[in-house]
Amino acid sequence: MSSTSTRRKRGVLAAVAVLVLALVLGLVSALGTAPGSGDDEPAARVETPQDTAPPNEDLLALARRDDGDPNALGSPDAPVVLIEYADFQCPFCGKFARDTEPELIEKYVESGVLRIEWRDFPIFGEESEAAARAGYAAGRQGRFWEFHKLAFGEERKMNSGHFAGDKLVEMAREAGVKDLEKFRSDMDSAAAGKAIERDSREGYELGVTSTPAFLVNDRPILGAQPTEVFTDAIENAKKAAEAHAK
Numbered sequence: 001m002s003s004t005s006t007r008r009k010r011g012v013l014a015a016v017a018v019l020v021l022a023l024v025l026g027l028v029s030a031l032g033t034a035p036g037s038g039d040d041e042p043a044a045r046v047e048t049p050q051d052t053a054p055p056n057e058d059l060l061a062l063a064r065r066d067d068g069d070p071n072a073l074g075s076p077d078a079p080v081v082l083i084e085y086a087d088f089q090c091p092f093c094g095k096f097a098r099d100t101e102p103e104l105i106e107k108y109v110e111s112g113v114l115r116i117e118w119r120d121f122p123i124f125g126e127e128s129e130a131a132a133r134a135g136y137a138a139g140r141q142g143r144f145w146e147f148h149k150l151a152f153g154e155e156r157k158m159n160s161g162h163f164a165g166d167k168l169v170e171m172a173r174e175a176g177v178k179d180l181e182k183f184r185s186d187m188d189s190a191a192a193g194k195a196i197e198r199d200s201r202e203g204y205e206l207g208v209t210s211t212p213a214f215l216v217n218d219r220p221i222l223g224a225q226p227t228e229v230f231t232d233a234i235e236n237a238k239k240a241a242e243a244h245a246k
Contacts, residue, residue, distance in 0.1 A: 055217070055218055055240060055244055056218040059215060059217070059218035060217055060218050062083060062202065062206075062215060063081035063083060063115070063117060063217075064117060065077075065081070065115070069117065070139035070140070070142055070144045071117065071118040071119075071135070071139050071144050072115060072116065072117045072118065073105065073109050073115065073116045073145065074109040074112070074114055074115030074116055075112050075115060076115065078109075078112060078113060078114055078115035079113060079237070079238050079241035079242065079245075080108070080113055080114045080115070080216060080217055080234050080237040080238050080241060081114070081115045081116075081117060081215075081216075081217060082104070082114060082115070082116045082117070082214060082215070082216050082230070082234070083117045083119060083214065083215040084096075084116065084117070084118055084119060084212055084213075084214050085119045085121040085199070085202075085203040085206075085208050085211060085212065085213045085214070086118065086119070086120075086121055086211050086212045086213075087120075087121055087122050087123050087124055087128045087131075087132075087211045088122075088128060088131035088132065088135065088151045088152070088163060089122075089124040089125075089127060089128045089131065089156070089158045089159070089163065090123075090124065090211040090212060091155055092211065092212055092223060092224040093152065093211050093212045093224070094152040094154075094155060095224040096212055096224045097148065097149075097152035098152060098153075099224075099227070100224070100226075100227045100230060101116070103227055104116070104227075104230060104231070104234070107231070108234055113234065113238055114234055118135075118144070118148070119199040119200075119202060119203060120132040120135065120136070120195070120196045120199040120200065121199060121200055121203045121208065121211055121213075122196065122200070123210070123211060124158050124159065125158070125159050126159070126164075127158070127159050127161075127162070127163040127164055128163070129196070130163050130164060130168060130187075131151060131163040131168065132192075132196045133187045133188070133192045133193075133196065134147065134163070134168040134171070134172060134183075134187055135147055135148065135151070136186065136187070136191075136192040136195055136196065137172070137177075137182075137183045137184075137185075137186035137187040137192065138172050138175055138177050138183065140182070140183075140186045141177050141178060141179060141182065141183065143172070143175045143176050143177045146175035146176050147171065147172060147175040147177070149175075150171050150174055150175050151163075151171065168187070169183065169184065206220075210222070210223075212224060214230075216230070216233040216234060216237050217237040217240070217241065218237075219233050219236070219237065221233060
């Protein structure tokens with residue numbers, strides 16, 4: 001095995017270790033609160049080794065920073081990249097999209113601090129796969145984020161037809177996709193499957209098993225955490241990036 005492959009494997013194993021530690025320490029909870037706390041109490045701030053360790057270059061390298069990526073928002077040169085592994089049928093992905101992401105976009109993406117990169121991680125069945133393909137196809141016409149907003153605009157019962165067949169075409173039309181025949185063709189293409197498989201494989205190699213899961217530069221965050229968890233992570237990542245650049 002080459003030294004580069006060995007180093008990358010160690011980086012991935014380090015990420016898995018931190019993800020597991022995050023779970024053990026209770027960073028993940030379905031309601032976004034620390035285990036055992038009241039519903040109206042914010043999640044406890046838990047310091048992990050990720051807060052004090054040197055930057056993990058292998059995890060930082062997962063940010064693609066492709067200027068032409070239709071599934072990304074923000075400057076490719078932003079000091080902080082938030083990668084989200086998500087499923088369009090996931091209710092907590094929807095919670096993040098509705099409650100937290102708009103604030104992060106306004107505060108950090110528009111100021112050039114943050115870039116958000118979406119990764120398809122469909123785990124809830126055929127409609128999740130279909131929705132991921134639809135997102136890919138909408139992105140081919142520059143309307144991924146409009147599709148994303150509609151898909152997560154409201155809570156939908158899983159695998160109940162909301163992301164099947166003509167419903168996806170109608171959603172694409174509402175999202176401003178102009179060429180619906182091309183949209184259908186792109187949905188069914190081998191390229192769509194390849195792109196989704198690439199995203200999913202990346203997530204699985206990191207140890208992701210549920211959605212949403214995030215990397216803020218090299219710090220993992222699991223679940224739809226309160227907004228302040230993300231703002232703290234972004235601020236800390238920004239400081240670390242600035243210090244690392246000196």
